[in-house]
Amino acid sequence: xxxxxxxxxxxxxxxxxxxxxxxxxxxxxxxxxxxxxxxxxxxxxxxxxxxxxxxxxxxxxxxxxxxxxxxxxxxxxxxxxxxxxxxxxxxxxxxxxxxxxxxxxxxxxxxxxxxxxxxxxxxx
Numbered sequence: 001x002x003x004x005x006x007x008x009x010x011x012x013x014x015x016x017x018x019x020x021x022x023x024x025x026x027x028x029x030x031x032x033x034x035x036x037x038x039x040x041x042x043x044x045x046x047x048x049x050x051x052x053x054x055x056x057x058x059x060x061x062x063x064x065x066x067x068x069x070x071x072x073x074x075x076x077x078x079x080x081x082x083x084x085x086x087x088x089x090x091x092x093x094x095x096x097x098x099x100x101x102x103x104x105x106x107x108x109x110x111x112x113x114x115x116x117x118x119x120x121x122x123x124x
Contacts, residue, residue, distance in 0.1 A: 009118030020081040022096030033102040034079040038092035050105035093117040
């Protein structure tokens with residue numbers, strides 16, 4: 001069993017930055033690929049970024065490529081999402097997820113665990 005708790009959301013002006021964190025409980029954190037998803041008001045939850053178990057491979061949605069960076073610290077059981085050059089369209093609840101297959105994250109299936117989310121609001 002893995003529990004995921006996101007933090008770091010908040011209100012930021014367009015062009016600003018935020019760093020989200022996702023702390024995982026349990027001793028099996030390094031066994032999972034990790035990812036971030038987001039859900040804007042009235043829309044479906046969509047893939048944002050994912051990282052392999054070792055951290056050596058990352059993948060991003062086209063909408064955030066070059067602005068967001070995903071990383072992880074297996075010693076701290078934590079995955080991060082550094083968000084730069086934020087835009088109003090980045091406003092959403094951001095969710096952390098754990099899954100066994102990195103390739104599945106982009107298709108938004110096969111996630112084993114989800115956090116409860118943290119709200120990011122970008123003002124124009």
